[in-house]
Amino acid sequence: MRRVGNYELGRTIGEGTFAKVKFARNTETGKSVAVKILAKSTILKHRMVDQIKKEISIMKIVRHPNIVRLHEVLASRTKIYIILEFVTGGELFDKIVQQGKLPEDETRQHFQHLIDAVDYCHSKGVYHRDLKPENLLLDYQGNLKISDFGLSALPQQGVGLLHTTCGTPNYVAPEVHSF
Structure with missing residues (x-):
């Protein structure tokens, strides 16, 4: 199983045009999370750097029970990992x-x-x-x-x-x- 920071990545639970969302488990706490994975090459190719930065900064600002919570943001050489609250009921x-x-x-x-x-x-x-x-x-x-x-x-x-x-x-x- 692939690991990113303290998270073991699992199955894909969603896919968008520019990102894939995977289920993951925090190996320290056992809590489930959703990990939005963005390829840096795609972000650069589509000139989305400012948009991604803005999305992350907004997610840091909004803390409300009816908004999906941002836990943290991690990065590797090739990818950005946005660690989010795992919401079990679907869309x-x-x-x-x-x-x-x-x-x-x-x-x-x-x-x-x-x-x-x-x-x-x-x-x-x-x-x-x-x-x-x-x-x-x-x-x-x-x-x-x-x-x-x-x-x-x-x-x-x-x-x-x-x-x-x-x-x-x-x-x-x-x-x-x-x-």
Whole structure:
């Protein structure tokens, strides 16, 4: 089994365009974590250095029960390892696909968690900009947790509006497409 720092890496639990997420166990504490692995060559090739630095700095700022927690960041010569809280319940998207319409009381609880976390982020000057069911995870108790701050923004002091268009096309508001 491959090791990174105090972590034994296991199976792949997610894959994105630029990263792979693996299950891992802290060999000192026995706690489970998720490890987001980014190849430095890919980051350089796609000019994503500033974006990755921003994502990590944002994850260090946001500490809330409804946001996936950043534990630490490690690096090797070729890779960056972002050690995150392991959230066992999977994506809200998968639950909706599997179950269809969710019960109203459960949906209300998820919405309350989402609004609490978004309000907290905004109070810290953090704007996620890619909220969608695939980026909302559920823990073993059904609590919602926001993940993937890759498109987030930290506007400079005094700036009221963000002017870059971003987000997942299927979820972006129609008026954003008109730019």
